[in-house]
Amino acid sequence: xxxxxxxxxxxxxxxxxxxxxxxxxxxxxxxxxxxxxxxxxxxxxxxxxxxxxxxxxxxxxxxxxxxxxxxxxxxxxxxxxxxxxxxxxxxxxxxxxxxxxxxxxxxxxxxxxxxxxxxxxxxxxxxxxxxxxxxxxxxxxxxxxxxxxxxxxxxxxxxxxxxxxxx
Numbered sequence: 001x002x003x004x005x006x007x008x009x010x011x012x013x014x015x016x017x018x019x020x021x022x023x024x025x026x027x028x029x030x031x032x033x034x035x036x037x038x039x040x041x042x043x044x045x046x047x048x049x050x051x052x053x054x055x056x057x058x059x060x061x062x063x064x065x066x067x068x069x070x071x072x073x074x075x076x077x078x079x080x081x082x083x084x085x086x087x088x089x090x091x092x093x094x095x096x097x098x099x100x101x102x103x104x105x106x107x108x109x110x111x112x113x114x115x116x117x118x119x120x121x122x123x124x125x126x127x128x129x130x131x132x133x134x135x136x137x138x139x140x141x142x143x144x145x146x147x148x149x150x151x152x153x154x155x156x157x158x159x160x161x162x163x164x165x166x167x
Contacts, residue, residue, distance in 0.1 A: 012084055018159050019091060022152060023077060026097070029105075030072045036112060037064050043119045053118045060115030067108040071101050088163045095156050102149045109145070110138045 040057045047053040077094050081087040113134050121130035 012087065015084070015087055015159060015163055016081070018155065019081075019087060019094070022094065022155060023074065025152065026072070026074060026094075026101075029101075030068055033064050033068050033072065036109075037061050040064075040112075040115070043116070047119055048122070050118070050122065053122065056115045056118045060112045063108055063111045063115070067104070071104055071108075084163055088160065091156060091160050091163065095153075095160075098149065098152055098156070106138075106142045106145055109141060113138050113141070 040061045044054055044057045047057070074097070077090060077097060079090075081090045117127065117130045117134055120133060121127045124130050124133070
């Protein structure tokens with residue numbers, strides 16, 4: 001006799017848990033950006049008082065600060081929805097938030113990476129080596145970022161369909 005598995009019913013709590021994990025991922029983006037800003041401050045501290053490095057890193061910090069303030073606030077998305085209807089509304093808002101972030105995230109992160117070139121070139125001994133390294137890191141970051149956004153969008157679409165079938 002085969003073991004029959006009882007299908008797990010999708011409940012509001014399961015939907016909310018999936019949604020909450022996606023929101024936590026977005027909060028991690030804010031934390032990651034703050035860590036990158038701290039990284040810039042550390043490089044700035046050890047930059048041997050080079051004006052070019054300090055100015056470049058200051059620009060990078062400002063770019064990340066603007067990105068955090070403009071594109072990473074979750075606003076009312078963080079509030080816990082209490083019904084399937086309010087969860088569906090929250091998911092729609094979160095999708096719009098993700099679409100807006102997706103358009104600009106790689107741009108701001110790339111600018112930040114580019115501001116590292118003067119600091120890295122002092123350690124590598126060449127602006128060309130630093131530029132090649134940064135372009136390589138930007139390419140990897142862009143690919144991984146796009147894969148993450150595709151995964152989140154797919155999960156949101158699945159979650160939205162499941163919730164719509166419950167309403």
